[in-house]
Amino acid sequence: MTDLAASDLATIYPKPTPRVIAKARPELDSHATDFIAMSPFCVLATSGSDGSVDASPRGGNPGFVHVAGPNRLLMPDRSGNNRIDSFKNIVEGSGFVQLIFFVPGIDETLRVGGKGALSADPDLLASMVEFGKPPRVVLSIAVHEAYFHCGKALMRSKLWSPEIRVEREVFPSISQVIHDQTSLGEPEAQAVVEARYKTQL
Incomplete structure (x- = not known):
């Protein structure tokens, strides 16, 4: 098998339309904010200083990721397996993160990219109690880009359909x-x- 180069990809895939390029926004608008408020689940992707990549599922009640402004998200960290791979990547690597938000019943997803930092400020933790417990830390994300992704992947997978459960x-x-x-x-x-x-x- 021969690995493809960027020039090869240009011959295989057509150029994205201007509409697809223009939909990427430098901040969260009202649609993105509303979508995050409905989302009980997202995937957090990070990269380490050695180039390794980690993708971690995150969940809570709808809106568990808090929109603190058009360029700020706050994600409380709940009990997990304590590997903290994502957080090690953030503090030891570039700090850049990517999120994909899902809303059950909606095939489109929301992608958000930015720079992450961790806080254990007691007042901040106390403001984010869920399931009767404060988080251990809060991930603060300075949003650099946000855009909605088409629903084709979820439509193909029938992810929300009871028939495939x-x-x-x-x-x-x-x-x-x-x-x-x-x-x-x-x-x-x-x-x-x-x-x-x-x-x-």
Whole structure:
């Protein structure tokens, strides 16, 4: 297999239309703000100083990412696996981040890019209590770019369609998967895993 160069891509793909180029905005407008307020889920992408890339799912109640202004987002960090790969990338790498926001039932997504910084300010943490707990840190993002992405990928995948949902039992519990991969710990049933998760939200 031969790797393609940028010049090869130019012969394969047509140029984007002026409308597609122009939709990228340097700040969050009212549509982006409303979309984020409805979004219970996003993916956070970061890059490390060594060029490695991390993509991490983030979720909460709709609007869990706070719009603090047209060029500022605040994302509280909830309990996770404590690897903190994303945060290490932010403080050790360039600090640049990318987000994709999803709203259940809407095929279009919102992409936001900017520069991230972390804060553990007590007053800020106290203002973002959710599920009865304050976050450990808050990710502040200075927004540089925002634009809506067309819904083709979600339409192709039928992501929001009940017809493609699978029963949880068709795949092993995450505890079983990790046990099979590492031989560490004892595997737990999915119901036990989910019950434990609910105490850690």
